[in-house]
Amino acid sequence: MRITLRVIGIGPGNPRQITLEAIDAMAGVDAFLVLDKGADKQSLAAARREILDRYAPDGHRVIEIVDPPRDRHPADYDAEVRRWHAARATLFAEALTATVPDGGVAAFLVWGDPALYDSTLRIVEDITTHTDLDIALEVIPGVTSASALTAAHQILANRIGESIHITTGRRLADTPAGADTNQIVMLDGDLAFRHTADPADHIWWGAYVGTDDEILVAGTVGEVGDTIAEVRAAARQRLGWIMDIYLLRKAVD
Template identity: 60%
Template sequence: MLLRVIGIGPGSPRQITLEAVDAIGATDVFFLLDKGSRTSELTALREKFLTEYGAPGHRVVAIADPPRDRRPDDYEAEVRRWHAARVDAVRAAVSEHLRPGETGGFLVWGDPALYDSTLRILDQLAARDDVSVEVEVIAGVTSASALTAAHGIVAHGIGEPILTTTGRRLSATPAGADANQIVMLDSDLAFRETAAPDDLVYWGAYLGTEHEILVSGRVADVTAEIEEKRARARERLGWIMDIYLLQKAR
C-alpha cells in the first residue's frame, strides 16, 4: 500500500505548496490523528485543505490519538511507548478503511522531517511482517522559514551555523553553538533561563494565520511581553503553536 506524508506548512492556507496540492488531489483516504476539542481549529483547517484540494469522493478517517504523559520521569521511554500505541492505532485504521489499490495520506504541519512523529510511526508500521507499506513524502514550508519571513530577517550572520533544537534541550546547547538557535516545542520559554539580557529573540505564534503574533527585541526588553501575549492567546484559543529564533548579542 502507498501512504503519502504531506507537509502542509505552518497553518496559512497560502503556504501550502503546489506539490502538496497535487498530492492531496491524488489521495483516496486521509487519516487524521484526532487530539480532541483542544485542537479542533487545527482539525478544521486540515479539513478545509481537503475540501478545497481533495479529489471527489475522498474519505477522511479520524484516529483517536493515544494519551501521553507530558511530564514523564523518562521522556524518551514515554515517547517510545506513545509511538508504539500510535502505530497500533494507525495499523487498525489503515487495515479497516484503505481498500486494495487505494492511496492513503497523512497531513503534517510544517515539514514531515522536523519534529514530527509521522514518518517514525510509518517506519515502524513498515517493519511489521503483516503489512507491506511504501511511503512517499511531500516537503512542506517549515515554521522556521515562516518565522524568519514574518520578521523579515536572515537567521544567521555571514557564514554562521544555525542550531535547531527544542525548549527541553536548549540549556544543553554546547558552547560555541549558541550564536543562532531556532527553538521549537518550548512550552516553558526556556530562553528565560539561558539567554543573556542583550541577546535577541524573534518570537512568533500561529504563523501565517489570522491569529499571528510577532514580538522581537532584546531579551531583557521583550520577555514579559512574550509571556503575556502567549498566555492570553493560549487562554483565548485553547492551544498555541509558537517558535523563536535566539541570537547571541554581537
C-alpha cells in the first residue's frame, strides 16, 4: 500500500500565520489525522478545527486518535518517550491503513514547525520502518513559536555577533558555558530559569503566542520571575493547558 503523507506545519495557533504552502498542501487530502488529547485540551483542538474549517477543502475528513497515555515523571525519560512514540506510531499506522485508500493522501497538522521539538517525523520514520506502508513523505515548514515570540515582543533573538541556543526546560541547567548568552527555551513546565538564571538576566516570556489568548511578560528574572509563575499557573487553570516559550538573555557585564 502506497500513500502520500504530508506533515504540515501550522504555526503556533494563529490561523493567519498559516503559510500559502501549507494551505496548498491541505488540498487533495483524503484524511487529516488528529490526536485527541482529552477534554482538558478542547480549546487546543478547537484551534486546529478552525484552521481546517478555514483552509481545508469542503467535506474534508478528520480522523481523531486518542493519544496513548504517558508517564510524565518516568525513571528513564528517554525510554518512556520512545515507548510513547512507538505507541503513537502503531495507532497512526492502523488509522492510515483503515482510512486512506491505496495511492491516497493523508496529513498531520503540526503546531509550529515539524522540525523543531516535535515528534511527528520520528513517528513517521517508525511507521515506515516497522510496517508495510510505502510512504511518500512531504514536509511543509511552519512559523515557529520561537519566531512568533520575538515578533510579539518586537525584539531580535540575539545581540550583534552573539549565538542563539535553543533548548528545553529539562536541559536548561546543562547548557554549556558560553552558550547561554541567548537561550530560547521550550517545554519548560517547571520554569527552570528560576533556578539557573541570574536575577539580572533578561527574560521575554509568552504563552499562547499569536492567538487571542496571548500573554506576554518581559523584564529581568529578578523583577518578573514570580509574576511569570503566577500568570502561567492562572492561565493553565483557566484554559486547561498551556503552550509557552521564552527567550533568556545574559546581562551585559
